[in-house]
Amino acid sequence: MNIQKxxxxxxLGFMLPTRRVESFHYTDLRANLKSLGEQAARPEDDxxxxxxxxxxxxxxxxxxLHFYDGHGFERNETLPEGVMVxxxxxxxLSADGGADDTIPQINSKITxxxxxxxxxxxxxxxxxxxxxxxxTGAAESIASTRFSITAAEGSTSRFIxxxxxxxxxxxxxxxxxxxxVQQGAKVEYFIVQQAGVGATHLARLNVTLxxxxxxxxxxxxxxxxxxxxxxxxxxxxxxxxxAIRGVNLVGDNAHIDVTTVLEHNVPHTNAEELFRNVVAGxxxxxxxxxxxxxxxxxxxxxxxxxxxxxxTDEGDFSAKPELEIFADDVICAHGATVTDIDDEHMFYMQAxxxxxxxxxxxxxxxxxxxVVEELEAGEELEEAFTGIxxxxxxxxx
Amino acid sequence: MLEIKNLxxxxxxxxxxxxxxxxxxxxxxxxxAIMGPNGSGKSTLSYVLAGKEDYEVTEGDILFNGExxxxxxxxxxxxxxxxxxxxxxxxxPGVPTMNFLKAAMNAQRKAxxxxxxxxxxxxKTVKAAAGELNIDFNMLKRALNVGFSGGEKKRAEILQMxxxxxxxxxxxxxxxxxxxxxxxxxxDGVNRLRDPERxxxxxxxxxxxxxxxxxxxxHVLYQGRIIESGDKSLALHLEENGYADVIARAx
Ligand SMILES: Nc1ncnc2c1ncn2[C@@H]1O[C@H](COP(=O)(O)OP(=O)(O)O)[C@@H](O)[C@H]1O
Ligand SMILES: [Mg+2]
Numbered sequence: 001m002n003i004q005k006x007x008x009x010x011x012l013g014f015m016l017p018t019r020r021v022e023s024f025h026y027t028d029l030r031a032n033l034k035s036l037g038e039q040a041a042r043p044e045d046d047x048x049x050x051x052x053x054x055x056x057x058x059x060x061x062x063x064x065l066h067f068y069d070g071h072g073f074e075r076n077e078t079l080p081e082g083v084m085v086x087x088x089x090x091x092x093l094s095a096d097g098g099a100d101d102t103i104p105q106i107n108s109k110i111t112x113x114x115x116x117x118x119x120x121x122x123x124x125x126x127x128x129x130x131x132x133x134x135x136t137g138a139a140e141s142i143a144s145t146r147f148s149i150t151a152a153e154g155s156t157s158r159f160i161x162x163x164x165x166x167x168x169x170x171x172x173x174x175x176x177x178x179x180x181v182q183q184g185a186k187v188e189y190f191i192v193q194q195a196g197v198g199a200t201h202l203a204r205l206n207v208t209l210x211x212x213x214x215x216x217x218x219x220x221x222x223x224x225x226x227x228x229x230x231x232x233x234x235x236x237x238x239x240x241x242x243a244i245r246g247v248n249l250v251g252d253n254a255h256i257d258v259t260t261v262l263e264h265n266v267p268h269t270n271a272e273e274l275f276r277n278v279v280a281g282x283x284x285x286x287x288x289x290x291x292x293x294x295x296x297x298x299x300x301x302x303x304x305x306x307x308x309x310x311x312t313d314e315g316d317f318s319a320k321p322e323l324e325i326f327a328d329d330v331i332c333a334h335g336a337t338v339t340d341i342d343d344e345h346m347f348y349m350q351a352x353x354x355x356x357x358x359x360x361x362x363x364x365x366x367x368x369x370x371v372v373e374e375l376e377a378g379e380e381l382e383e384a385f386t387g388i389x390x391x392x393x394x395x396x397x
Numbered sequence: 398m399l400e401i402k403n404l405x406x407x408x409x410x411x412x413x414x415x416x417x418x419x420x421x422x423x424x425x426x427x428x429x430a431i432m433g434p435n436g437s438g439k440s441t442l443s444y445v446l447a448g449k450e451d452y453e454v455t456e457g458d459i460l461f462n463g464e465x466x467x468x469x470x471x472x473x474x475x476x477x478x479x480x481x482x483x484x485x486x487x488x489x490p491g492v493p494t495m496n497f498l499k500a501a502m503n504a505q506r507k508a509x510x511x512x513x514x515x516x517x518x519x520x521k522t523v524k525a526a527a528g529e530l531n532i533d534f535n536m537l538k539r540a541l542n543v544g545f546s547g548g549e550k551k552r553a554e555i556l557q558m559x560x561x562x563x564x565x566x567x568x569x570x571x572x573x574x575x576x577x578x579x580x581x582x583x584x585d586g587v588n589r590l591r592d593p594e595r596x597x598x599x600x601x602x603x604x605x606x607x608x609x610x611x612x613x614x615x616h617v618l619y620q621g622r623i624i625e626s627g628d629k630s631l632a633l634h635l636e637e638n639g640y641a642d643v644i645a646r647a648x
Contacts (some may be wrong), residue, residue: 343450344487345487345489347449347471347487348483348487348489349489349500349501350448350471350472350475351448351471351472351474351475351480351481351483352475352497352501352504352505353475353476353504353508353561354472354500354501354504355470356472358504362492362496363489363491363492366540369491370491
């Protein structure tokens with residue numbers, strides 16, 4: 001069959017996956033990404049000073065590296081001791097997975113800005129490192145970044161990668177990150193996606209975990225029109241410990257897809273995945289959670305849960321857990337639930353004078369805030385995250 | 398204060414009628430007890446007063462201070478002063494009791510165009526009320542009713558009633574699951590709230606509660622109707638003789 005290439009495919013030089021590619025079954029990239037648009041121009045320095053104004057900092061003591069419309073800006077924030085930053089664009093993520101690696105491939109074609117960050121051996125960095133990307137979101141514009149992070153042996157560090165925008169015009173943003181957590185290093189990597197409702201945001205986080213590494217990932221999706229956040233993790237060292245948690249707030253007209261692939265390659269590793277999702281209006285949510293346990297990876301303990309609150313009949317959520325287990329002595333469990341708000345809970349709250357909107361808000365908030373609490377990220381950050389959730393709930397339910 | 402006229406109620410989406418022509422008046426300051434065998438419609442009546450949407454009023458009316466409340470949402474009824482202490486209070490995971498209390502108290506204040514509580518005011522008020530009801534303040538930091546014992550749930554209901562200062566208090570089997578001490582604490586709580594401007598509808602199976610909360614009137618609900626009304630001696634009569642002869646008289 002000879003398929004006519006779309007404008008996007010002409011620009012990229014490769015075909016985009018349709019629903020027939022299994023990993024894109026719920027997110028038809030070919031149908032949704034007809035054209036790519038143009039690289040956004042470098043904004044005036046003055047203009048960038050106010051671009052993030054409606055997005056206050058999440059961690060007051062953070063050292064933030066700034067990107068505006070896909071361009072890096074030097075703000076001379078003081079780097080914490082033991083943290084090295086290079087402003088050179090890191091190498092593209094490897095894309096040997098064929099169509100499954102479509103997002104890294106797209107990112108490699110459209111990215112001109114990025115940083116490489118190295119956390120020195122044994123350093124305990126207490127300041128949060130921010131990777132902030134603010135978007136003007138002009139119609140048919142592209143703004144993309146690529147980061148490479150190495151947390152050396154025995155180091156401790158925390159990162160917040162953030163997308164910020166208010167544009168409802170059709171625009172594209174992208175992020176590709178490679179994160180290398182070396183032996184005994186402890187990393188928290190938080191992704192806060194608050195792109196405008198016109199954004200197509202395509203993102204990939206690739207991780208390798210060495211022996212005794214400890215990684216906590218949090219994905220908060222609170223924006224965008226078409227979002228796909230992929231997280232691919234190779235657990236390569238024994239006793240590595242991994243938690244991936246997420247809150248997906250899927251608004252009316254939005255399509256938000258989180259796809260995780262966990263490869264347990266060695267014995268004695270733990271992984272816990274927990275996602276809580278809220279779908280409003282006719283939003284579509286997707287969670288694909290693949291866990292691969294290789295034959296040598298005995299004593300793997302992998303738990304995965306994905307719970308969704310559907311607020312309307314129009315919205316939907318597709319959850320696809322996928323276990324590929326070749327070791328015999330493992331504990332793997334997964335569960336997915338989709339519920340709506342409990343009428344009895346609503347009645348009880350209303351019977352106390354709480355109006356419907358507030359009651360719903362309290363119940364939804366209770367449902368997702370539990371994930372934030374589990375992060376144990378400290379009061380300031382937890383409040384910042386629940387604040388973003390509150391703002392989203394105020395605007396969307 | 399409360400006037401129920403020829404009320405007919407069925408379960409929405411089903412044909413079965415549960416309340417079948419119920420008449421009842423309760424004046425301001427009055428404590429009216431409703432007694433009746435299991436399944437006679439007592440909880441249904443309390444839910445209909447609070448505005449639960451599972452029940453459909455097919456005939457009759459409920460007037461509260463002279464105005465029909467049938468078209469009002471549950472939260473509007475609560476704001477206008479109707480309070481239901483649930484027979485089975487809901488457990489609400491993830492919502493700390495204090496947050497819930499604050500939302501409820503401020504929602505009602507807002508609906509009545511009153512100033513919202515400041516946080517210190519709010520905490521002080523709750524602490525004082527909790528103390529009177531022998532409720533451990535730490536319990537209120539936990540999710541609402543989650544893991545509370547039966548007695549704790551009932552006391553938490555009375556705490557809410559005290560904090561929300563309603564005009565019409567409906568207590569649905571608040572005595573069930575309470576030991577003697579807890580019954581005393583709860584009854585004292587209710588008695589403290591007795592007021593010429595406030596009416597109570599106390600639903601119970603047992604005379605025991607009515608020894609503590611002495612009613613002005615007693616009504617027997619059977620098969621969706623009030624079949625006999627009297628003063629507190631009627632409750633004593635039921636305690637001694639059961640419902641059989643009252644039912645026989647009504648037939
Ligand atoms: N939501 C409901 N669905 C089905 N039947 C119900 C429902 N609510 C009440 N009923 C029925 O209505 C009758 C009265 O119940 P209820 O009001 O709970 O009685 P009581 O509180 O006096 O014990 C019972 O036969 C009960 O089974
Ligand atoms: Mg009952």
